[in-house]
Amino acid sequence: MIQNIKEYLFILCGGIIYAIALKYFVLPSKVILTGTEGVAAALSYYFSNYWVFISLYTVFQLLLLVFAVFKVSRKFALRSFFTVGTIILFLAILPEFHFAQPESQNERIILVLFGGLLAGVAKALAFKSQGSTGDEDILGAYFAMKYLKPVGMIAVFAAVGSTGFGLWMDYLKNGDFEGVVNTLMYTCIYIFASSETLNNLYRKFQLTMFTVITRDHKIIGKAIRDEFDHRTYTVQSGVGGHSAEEFSMVRAIITKEELPGLIHAVEERDPDCFYYHHDIEGVSKRYYITPIG
Numbered sequence: 001m002i003q004n005i006k007e008y009l010f011i012l013c014g015g016i017i018y019a020i021a022l023k024y025f026v027l028p029s030k031v032i033l034t035g036t037e038g039v040a041a042a043l044s045y046y047f048s049n050y051w052v053f054i055s056l057y058t059v060f061q062l063l064l065l066v067f068a069v070f071k072v073s074r075k076f077a078l079r080s081f082f083t084v085g086t087i088i089l090f091l092a093i094l095p096e097f098h099f100a101q102p103e104s105q106n107e108r109i110i111l112v113l114f115g116g117l118l119a120g121v122a123k124a125l126a127f128k129s130q131g132s133t134g135d136e137d138i139l140g141a142y143f144a145m146k147y148l149k150p151v152g153m154i155a156v157f158a159a160v161g162s163t164g165f166g167l168w169m170d171y172l173k174n175g176d177f178e179g180v181v182n183t184l185m186y187t188c189i190y191i192f193a194s195s196e197t198l199n200n201l202y203r204k205f206q207l208t209m210f211t212v213i214t215r216d217h218k219i220i221g222k223a224i225r226d227e228f229d230h231r232t233y234t235v236q237s238g239v240g241g242h243s244a245e246e247f248s249m250v251r252a253i254i255t256k257e258e259l260p261g262l263i264h265a266v267e268e269r270d271p272d273c274f275y276y277h278h279d280i281e282g283v284s285k286r287y288y289i290t291p292i293g
Contacts, residue, residue, distance in 0.1 A: 007079075007129035007130065007131075008079075008082065008129070010128060011079055011082055011083050011086070011125070011129045011131050012082075012086055013122075013125055014086075014122040014123070014124075014125030014126040014131075014133060015082070015083045015085075015086025015090065015122070015126070016086060016090055017121060017122040017125070018083075018087050018118070018122035018123070018126075018133045019087045019088075019089075019094060020090070020094070020118060021115045021118035021119045021122060022087070022091060022119075023090075023091055023094050024094075024097060024099055024115075025099070025111045025112070025114050025115030025118065026041075026111070026112075026115040026116075026190065027041065027044070027053065028098070029108050029112050029115065029186060029190075030045055030183060030186075031112055031115075031186050031187040031189075031190045032159075032162060032163045032165075032167065032183065032187045033135075033162065033166075033190075034135070034155045034158040034159040034163075034191060035135040035139070035155075035158040036057075036060035036061075036135055036136075036162070037057060037060070037135045037162070038159065038161075038162025038163060038165065038166050039060070039162055039165055039166075040057045041053055042162070042165055042166035042169045042170070043169065044056075045169065045170065045173070046169045046170075046173050053091075054091050054092060057088070057091075060135065061084045061088075061134040064134060064135060064138045064139070065077050065080060065081050065084065065134070065138070067138060067142075068080055068141070068142075071142050072142055072145075073291055076131060076132070076141060076291075076292050078131075079126070079129060079130055079131025080132045080133075080134055080138060082131065083126045083132065083133050083134065084133070084134040087133065087134070099111075109189070112186045112190045112193070113193055115190060115194075116189070116190045116191075116192070116193025116194040116197065117193055117194070117197050119133075119190075119193075119194040119197075120152075120195070120196070120197025120198040120200075120201065121197060121201065123151075123194070123197075123198045123202070124197070124198050124201035124202040127141075127151065127198075127202045127204070128201075128202060130292055132292075135158075136154055136155050136158035139158060140152070140153075140154035140155065140158075141292050144204075144205045145289065145291060145292070146285075147285070148205060148207070148283055148285065148287060148289065149205060150199045150205050150206055151198065151199070151202060151204075151205060152195035152196065152198040152199035152202075153195070153199075155191055155194065155198075156191060156195060159191050166183075166187075167180050170183055202257075203255065203256030203257050204255055204256075204257045204289065204292070205255065205289060206256045207253055207254070207255055207256070207279070207280050207281070207283055207287075208253075208254060208255070208259055208277045208278060208280060209251060209252075209253055209277060209278055209280045210251070210252050210253075210254050210262060210263075210275065210277045211249060211250070211251050211275060211276055211277065212249070212251075212266055212270075212273050212275040213247050213248070213249055213250075213274045213275070214247065214248055214270050214273040214274075215245075215248070215272075215273075216248070216270065217235045217248035217250050219269045219270050220233075220248075220250045220266060220269065220270060220273065221233055221235070222269070223265040223266050223268075223269045223270075224250075224252055224262065224265075224266075227258075227261055228254070228258055228261075228262070230290065231252055231254060231258075232252070233250050233252040234251050235248055235249070235250055236248070236249040236251070237249075253280065253283060255289060259277065263275070
């Protein structure tokens with residue numbers, strides 16, 4: 001019960017932070033968002049109407065939430081619905097403030113970078129609570145589980161169509177090719193800042209090889225099984241180069257999200273062991289990662 005309350009508080013915070021990022025930093029800077037958010041933003045820029053964004057954003061998110069129910073999980077969809085509802089509410093009620101001038105010759109880069117950082121933090125908070133901020137994050141959760149790729153990578157692919165559409169709308173409205181290129185540059189900066197922040201804070205789909213050198217591989221094996229019953233490991237025998245003592249090398253592929261807990265378990269069971277870990281890629285799709293939600 002307490003854990004659920006804590007997670008919903010994180011979801012609430014994530015929704016509020018994301019609404020703040022959109023209203024005060026991202027939308028004023030006129031960058032093109034990723035996915036259906038980008039389509040909604042582009043049309044709101046074209047019609048110079050903030051409520052066009054909120055209306056289209058709401059419709060698009062409802063459709064994606066239905067997708068989440070059937071393709072990800074009901075729990076994930078419910079928590080994403082709570083987050084999206086929070087975002088829409090605060091987009092509507094937050095007062096108007098202007099923290100920086102959006103013109104390219106002034107502080108547009110500050111708006112873009114800070115907005116990207118806030119958006120990434122908000123997305124990570126939602127994901128850590130088994131929900132999402134909606135839009136490409138729902139698709140990110142689905143494809144991350146399917147292809148074992150970090151969720152932030154999906155934003156890059158989701159941005160291709162929406163960015164092209166947004167830039168075309170910008171050119172139709174202003175007829176300024178240089179302005180379109182300028183918007184493209186700032187959009188790329190925003191996408192990079194938000195996706196990298198998300199990937200650095202949410203590591204469920206980032207894999208690492210955890211290796212332990214020990215005198216008793218059974219203790220380490222039991223620690224792995226007790227901590228994560230869905231994980232397995234391999235054992236390799238070896239001899240110390242200086243001591244000529246026999247050792248065992250225990251290896252397990254785990255997610256970075258699981259890494260801190262496993263390190264604690266191993267240190268507790270065998271304080272004298274030596275361990276290290278490093279990032280890996282290209283793992284078979286048969287590798288199991290617990291679903292979001």
